[in-house]
Amino acid sequence: MKRTFLLVLTMLLVVLMITGCWNRRELNELSIVGAIGIDKEPGADQYMFSVQVINQGVISSKGGGEGIGQASVTTFEMETSSMFEGMRRLTTVSPRKLYLAHMRMLILSEEVAKEGVGPILDLFSRDHEYRPDFYVIVTKDTKAGDVLKQFTQIEKVPANKLFSSLEMSEKHWAPTVAVRLDEVEASLVSLGKQPVLTGVMVRGDERAGESEKALQRLEPPAYVVYTGIGVFRGDKLVGWLNEEESKGYNYIADNVKSTVGPLACPQKGEVILEMIRSSSNVQAKFQNGKPQIQIKIKAEGNVGEVLCDVDLQDPKTIEKLERNGEQRIKQIIQRAVDKAQHQYRSDIFGFGEVIHREDAKYWKKIQGEWDEVFPHVPVVVDVDLQIRRTGTKVNSYLTEMRKAREKAKEQK
Amino acid sequence: MDNGKISGHQLMILTMLFTMGSSILVVPSGLAGTVQQDAWLPVVVGIVVTLALSWFYLYIGSLYPDRTLVEIIEKLFGRWVGAPITLLFIVVAFCVGSGSCLYYLGDFMTTQIMPETPIQYFHLLYILLLIQGTRLGLETLARSAEILFPFFLLLVIAFIIFVSPQIETDRLQPMLEAEFKPILQSTLSYVSFSGFPLIFMLMLTPACTDRGKRLQKKFLLGNLIGGLLILITTILCVLVLGVDATSRSMYPNYALARKINLFNFINRIEVIMAIIWFVSLFFKIVVYFYAGVLAMAQLLRIENYRVLTFPFGMMLYVLSLMVYPDSSFMRHWDSTIWVPLIATFGLVFPLLFVAVAIGKKFLTR
Amino acid sequence: MAAFTVLAAALAVAWIEVPSLRKRKRRKELWVFAFFLCVATGLNVLKALDVEIPNLFQPINAVYKPVSDLIEGMLK
Incomplete structure (x- = not known):
């Protein structure tokens, strides 16, 4: 009798703890982040932190149901002095907590890269939710936030388009290089190697590309394209290599x-x-x-x-x-x-x-x-x-x- | 007294798990920090040193066969001088050893997997398991280790195979660049994790049905396998993550597991891989705990050590939360104070034991 | 609240262990058990009440700090 009672008690206790309910995160309380962009006005001391959140309702609905007429992703922007703060302050805008394990791209703007990426990257390798498999790119002649706001053809989620387009162009065309965060960090630390990042730019009419009408046109008003490689010295972007x-x-x-x-x-x-x-x-x-x-x-x-x-x-x-x-x-x-x-x-x-x-x-x-x-x-x-x-x-x-x-x- | 008997094979598995224990999680990072791409070298030297140490410990055990460490101490020093020494051993095994290893588990969980869950709950869960395990006795523990062993090995092999496509051999070069002193220092740090604590295995060896050469063979083999697995993971960390990322990671092995990506299909399996460390950490903690409890029982001459498991488990709960205030203290303490502390018990005391034993032999002659 | 949980746990532990010990007339084991249970409960209650418990590592540090400094000095 006593044994059974004890056994049941222990089991209940273990069941309570072993489910890991403390850290549970339900799908309907999460926003999956596809890409993050970081901008900075020249001379400003605050960063502009943009997050592209995937609109699950739209992505999952086939034909009817909820989410018709909505865009497949939403981009939130937040002014902040540090990345982590920006990340959390975004909860004032986003209805759900941001979930980062599926992030595919980290986009740094040219301005930020020229001033130095040192104060930015730490969060992305320190926080446990980021995974080491996203790529880092740098914009050319445009803002990171604007790259994230472009509607993309064929691939519904722009972050996925950036990701696969970078992998494909590296495989079949060559003048781009898909760089992961740990490689950037390793070359920042190394005395005998400097970092490089592939450049990305918007070709065409940026403003028109931000409207959903862009999707209905056979010839999109703007494209996101990869251009040459950005050369860094230390943590600062110093110039570009052409194709x-x-x-x-x-x-x-x-x-x-x-x-x-x-x-x-x-x-x-x-x-x-x-x-x-x-x-x-x-x-x-x-x-x-x-x-x-x-x-x-x-x-x-x-x-x-x-x-x-x-x-x-x-x-x-x-x-x-x-x-x-x-x-x-x-x-x-x-x-x-x-x-x-x-x-x-x-x-x-x-x-x-x-x-x-x-x-x-x-x-x-x-x-x-x-x-x-x-x-x-x-x-x-x-x-x-x-x-x-x-x-x-x-x-x-x-x-x-x-x-x-x-x-x-x-x-x- | 625990009347359980374990086979040589089971002892080998326990030795292997005890050798790997927490080292497999923390050793690569520290070594890559001190000797960069030569991190494998101190491990190789350390394995050799550890094998020599194990041989030495078994020699001490063979002075009084069928006696545990505590009984040997009593035989050598008598009851009144022996008791304080035994008490010190208990403090190190129970308070420092199992307490800090348990903290490693909690820290690993809260750093990498569930940062918002209070660390107490991981500790509590493990302590319940510890109490249950030790109450059931060494025999049950050894059997469960034997059952888990094939799965454990399968996971380790899968781990090695899955990360190997990402190897870049350049990262080990230039070889042998490190100087003598850093190598010595990191060898010492390796031995302090995987070598010196083996002294506590002397609480378990009398329960083994094998004796003499056969026991020695099993013990050294377990030791060697554990050491080799640490060596392999250390090399893999450097080859895949590179020196910089390895040394700056809290748990480089976990970072390594996160890198697994086979055909864009087998990926994000690091939590499954973490089972490797849960198992090895559990057996490290349980051996420390069992050694501490059994030693206390033998010191107080009570017949059944099981009555101590609950009170000791409760104490361990407080201790494990108290030992390290934060993770940077943990890393610092392990690389500074822990080394001479465990060296005292893994080297100075054993040497003393042998000296006393030889002296006694001469006197009786 | 937390302190009461600890006391409840201690009672439960005693309830598991004591009867069989008494039945088998193990006086010494009973005393040892009682002693350690008191120590453990005391520690846990102090912890639950957020009383500062002196860290075991302090005396260890006091003894070994010079040794570790010496080793570090030698290996630098």
Whole structure:
């Protein structure tokens, strides 16, 4: 009898505690945050904290029901001096508590990035609700809040559109780089590497893009697009790489999974090459005690589009195209290195870390003045490009057209 | 007295869990902070040192086979000199050992998983489990460890496999950059978590049915496996998170588990992975608790230690909430005061025991 | 309120343990049990009443601080 009573008592007690009801969060009391944007007026001491909240009712309703005529997301804005305060103060606007575990993007505005991202990022790795799998991007010529307010086509939730578009463009196009928060923090701490973030901008009429009417038009009045890579020195944005230089950056950082680029034909015109594989190997070599960076790129590609008259059946042509391609990739990479070394003086490629790995003693001596040493380090680029296939066709009709004409001439 | 008997295999599992215990949660962070990418090195050295220590403890145990640590102390020093020493051991095992490990559990839960739940409730839940476990006896505890072991291993292996796609080998380089003193310091810190506390296992070894070489083999094997698992997770932390994130994380292993993302499909499973640490922490606390309670019972010469479990459980509740006022004190205390404290009981006293034992042998001859 | 919960818990514990001890005439165990239960209940009541309990770590710190400083000094 006593045993049973005790057992029941203990079980009840355990059941009470084990459900974790103390920290329970019901779905109807939560607002799922898709993205966060941070803005700052130049000179102001307060940040503008924007949160894009997913409107569950609209997302889940198929056809009728509640939420018709509402937008799929809502963007709240709040002025604040710290991120955490802004986060909590938003409860005065939002009817529900914000839930952050599904956040996909953190958008910093150009102004904030120029003043320094140091005072901002801590919350996002300290708070337990944020997960480490969102991406950080920086706006170009626009406000972070405005990026969040744009209606997006096809994908209902703009945060998801930003997320998948960044992943897709990194995979198939290359001049963007998907950076996670821990990578930013690691390069902020590191002496031998500086952070980079991909830029995002709104192209078109921003105001028109904020209206739901934008969704009903076949040609949207505004798009959110990714542009080149933003270069940081310390925690401050110092400038941008253009599309080609960004690609060069990604070649070095071994981020190129697939991309497309033009090659010069032997005579005139171009062949468009589809890069299917690329791997880079960055090493430091020492000559007379001076470091030199050697970048070796091994790439494989297919001919994707022929815009000129070229005989692809001839192995010599392929060889020639390969040499041209190597030249081009080399040029792209050198341009990126040149800009980082001389214009921005920021070691975004992590050459410092490469030297550290190669010769820890030497690194210890120069790590303090690496910023001054970096612009003068010679960089040697070596590219090996193999063109494997020419697509489903052999020669272009351009070539065959010429050949047919030549034949006709001969026969005459 | 506890008449339970445990098999060699069960002892091995208990030793392994006791070795991993809280170390697996906190060691990577501290080591990455002191020796950066060479964090694996002190663990390797530490495992060797720990194995030597275990051999040494078993040697002490073999001086008086079938006797627990408390009885050995009494044999060596007599009742009146032995009692204060035993009391000190009880204070360390019960108050410091199980109290601080319990706080680790509560801190881990409130930091990472449920920050709004008061820490008391986690402690209370675990203490109920502790009392129930010790009342049922060592045999039951060992069996439950044996039952949990395959699942535990499965989880650990899954953990290792799931995070391995994100490894970046560059992060371990340059190798062997750390200097001698920091390596020594972090080895000491590793041994203070996983090595010295093994002295309390001497309260359990007499219950093992294996003796001599066979016991030694099981004990050292358990020790080695536990050490290797710590080594693997430490290396994985550095390889996946990098030195910076590892050293700045409160619980880098949990941060590591959050990184798991297989094919965009297997992800967000860190709470399942946390079962690994719940299990290892539970057995660490329970061994400390059992050792403390049994030692007190033997010191007072009462036949059944079970009467002490409820009062000690209640005391543990207050102690566990009191030992550390905050988590930064916890990290600081563990890396400073804890090291010489446990070294006194894991090294100085054992050496003293052996010296007295040898001296006695000479005198009787 | 919290203090009463502690007392209730202590009573419950006594209710579980004492009868069987008395039946088996274990005088010594009964006394040991009573002593530790009093200590434990006392501690818990003090805790529940928010009385400052001296931290066990204070004396330990007093003894080991010099040692730990020495070790740290040696390893720096």
